Structures are given as C-alpha cells and as structure tokens.
Amino acid sequence: MSKKRVVVSLGHDALGYTTTEQWDAVKVTAKALADLVEADYQLTITHSNGPQVSMIHKAMTELRRVYIDYTPAPMCVCSAMSQGYVGYDIQNSLRAELLDRGISKPVSTILTQVTVDPYDEAFYEPTKVIGRYMSKEDAEIEVKKGNYVKEDPGKGFRRVVAAPKPIDIVEIEAIRALAAADQVVIACGGGGIPVIEQKHALKGASAVIEKDAIAGKLASDLSCDELIILTTVPYVYKNFGKEDQAALETLTVAEAKDLIAAGQFEEGTMLPKIEAAISYLEKVPAGKVLITSMDHVKDAIKGKAGTVITA
Numbered sequence: 001m002s003k004k005r006v007v008v009s010l011g012h013d014a015l016g017y018t019t020t021e022q023w024d025a026v027k028v029t030a031k032a033l034a035d036l037v038e039a040d041y042q043l044t045i046t047h048s049n050g051p052q053v054s055m056i057h058k059a060m061t062e063l064r065r066v067y068i069d070y071t072p073a074p075m076c077v078c079s080a081m082s083q084g085y086v087g088y089d090i091q092n093s094l095r096a097e098l099l100d101r102g103i104s105k106p107v108s109t110i111l112t113q114v115t116v117d118p119y120d121e122a123f124y125e126p127t128k129v130i131g132r133y134m135s136k137e138d139a140e141i142e143v144k145k146g147n148y149v150k151e152d153p154g155k156g157f158r159r160v161v162a163a164p165k166p167i168d169i170v171e172i173e174a175i176r177a178l179a180a181a182d183q184v185v186i187a188c189g190g191g192g193i194p195v196i197e198q199k200h201a202l203k204g205a206s207a208v209i210e211k212d213a214i215a216g217k218l219a220s221d222l223s224c225d226e227l228i229i230l231t232t233v234p235y236v237y238k239n240f241g242k243e244d245q246a247a248l249e250t251l252t253v254a255e256a257k258d259l260i261a262a263g264q265f266e267e268g269t270m271l272p273k274i275e276a277a278i279s280y281l282e283k284v285p286a287g288k289v290l291i292t293s294m295d296h297v298k299d300a301i302k303g304k305a306g307t308v309i310t311a
C-alpha cells in the first residue's frame with residue numbers, strides 16, 4: 001500500500017512559548033511525528049509562530065536601545081526568522097528521533113512565502129492576537145509605535161496584528177518535489193511569510209497569516225490524503241467548556257457548517273481549524289481531517305481518539 005500523504009499542523013503545545021520550552025517540547029513532538037512516519041505517513045509539517053514571532057519582533061525592536069541608527073526589523077523579516085528558528089529545532093529533533101528508531105530520512109525546512117492581497121480587510125482591522133501578555137505601560141508603548149493591542153480583562157494586554165487570507169504558496173513546487181521524494185518537509189511555518197506581489201518582486205507585509213488557514217491550503221495544494229491538526233484538546237467538542245460538553249468523534253462538512261452557524265467554535269482558536277478543514281475538504285472531497293492532541297495521535301490514527309471530519 002502506498003504511503004498516506006499528510007499535512008500535520010502543530011500548535012502551541014508542540015513548541016512551547018520560550019527558547020528552553022521549545023527545546024523540551026520539540027523532543028516530545030518529534031516522538032509523535034516519528035510515530036506517524038513509522039505508521040507509513042509522508043509528512044509535510046507546518047506550525048504556529050505567534051509566541052516566537054512576537055519574541056523576535058520585540059528583541060529586534062529593543063536593539064534600538066543598543067545601536068545608534070538602528071532600523072528595527074519589520075514583522076515579515078521576524079516571520080522569516082521564526083520559520084528558521086522553529087524549523088531548525090523541529091528538523092533536528094525529528095531527525096534524531098528517526099535515527100534512534102533506525103530510520104534515515106532527510107528532514108528539511110523550506111523558507112516559505114505566501115502572497116496576500118494588499119486590500120485584504122484584515123489590514124484595516126487587525127484581529128490576530130500574538131505573543132505574551134503585557135502590562136498597561138508596555139501596551140501604551142506599543143500603541144505609540146503604531147502597533148495594535150487588545151486587553152484581555154484581568155490578564156493584561158497582547159499585540160494584535162493583521163491576519164490576511166493566504167492566496168498562493170510561492171515555494172509550493174519545492175515543497176511538492178521534496179514530498180514526492182518521500183522526504184519530511186517543514187513548510188509555511190507561522191502561516192508563511194506574508195508577501196505582496198509587485199510585478200516580479202515580492203514585498204513583505206506587516207502581518208501574520210493564520211497557521212490553520214495555511215495548513216488547509218497546503219493540504220489542498222498538495223492534494224493530501226489527510227490533514228492532521230495537533231492541538232491542545234483530544235477532540236473538538238459540542239458545548240465546549242459547559243456542563244454538557246460532548247466530544248465530537250465524527251463530523252461532516254455540512255454538520256461543521258451548522259455548528260459554526262450555532263457559534264460552537266471560538267474565534268482565533270477552534271474556528272480557524274474547522275474553517276481550514278472545510279476549505280481543504282471542499283477542494284479534496286476524498287480527504288480526511290483529524291483534530292486531536294499530540295498525546296492522542298497514536299490512538300487517533302487507529303480510529304480510537306480524535307475528531308474526524310470528512311466531506
């Protein structure tokens with residue numbers, strides 16, 4: 001039987017929030033990914049970058065205090081740095097985990113750009129929350145710099161950036177070639193580096209693309225057999241967080257749309273995952289989406305856990 005071609009989308013749990021947390025988290029993540037390789041999946045991996053890109057952006061901005069005439073790196077450059085930083089940790093830990101299991105397989109990260117529409121509504125009203133909580137004083141400094149912040153009552157303030165819709169994955173042919181050669185590819189990290197086409201040039205945009213949106217697009221562009229979204233919960237739930245919360249073991253696209261209309265999925269967390277699932281399944285109706293947590297994925301691929309969404 002031929003290998004199942006899958007896009008695996010990794011969320012915050014897979015990476016942690018700091019440099020040291022990431023070192024530890026990717027070792028656990030590598031085990032879950034290696035389980036999939038052993039189960040005969042060909043993996044194209046994509047991942048979150050909210051905490052990482054925000055940390056890098058802050059560090060790059062703070063360098064103004066150290067160097068005279070310093071120009072802070074724009075968000076698109078920080079996004080590129082976050083792909084390198086996260087990809088580097090995932091590729092090395094997965095390579096080592098595979099070698100420990102006697103599997104020698106190239107794992108590489110592709111610096112990926114994704115085109116966006118300069119007139120995307122998201123640029124007029126940024127809504128994507130990134131990074132850690134800040135004090136009111138730090139939030140006021142961000143606002144003075146021209147950045148947007150949002151208050152989470154009782155918790156503090158966080159940066160908010162535009163999250164335009166992904167249009168085209170610029171390096172898709174390179175990703176396709178490595179996937180076709182049965183290599184493990186890490187691509188479109190952090191949603192991809194958002195770029196705007198200007199004739200032959202690609203100009204970086206000040207934005208962060210939603211990683212769930214790009215995971216759905218990557219899976220459909222590659223006509224993958226499956227999209228596996230690894231997140232913090234083992235299942236998608238109906239009435240999440242309420243007394244009558246119920247795990248959803250299976251969902252069709254039509255049922256998912258009804259649940260969206262009923263407001264069952266929180267914006268910015270579960271909603272973009274369900275939307276990604278729908279957009280992939282509408283283009284690849286024979287495909288399958290699995291949403292589960294890292295510690296349930298081994299059971300989930302045997303049909304013993306997780307939410308499975310089909311057309």
Ligand SMILES: Nc1ncnc2c1ncn2[C@@H]1O[C@H](COP(=O)(O)OP(=O)(O)O)[C@@H](O)[C@H]1O
Pocket residue numbers: 010011012013048230231232233235236237238239240264265266268269270271
């Ligand atoms: N209906 C739902 N079922 C399950 N989780 C939900 C639901 N609605 C909102 N969530 C939230 O979605 C979160 C997962 O999304 P998110 O925090 O963005 O994780 P990730 O970093 O993995 O993308 C869960 O921890 C949960 O709080």
Ligand SMILES: NC(=O)OP(=O)(O)O
Pocket residue numbers: 011012047048049050051129130190191208209210211212
């Ligand atoms: N780019 C992105 O969606 O990252 P997070 O999942 O960290 O928000």
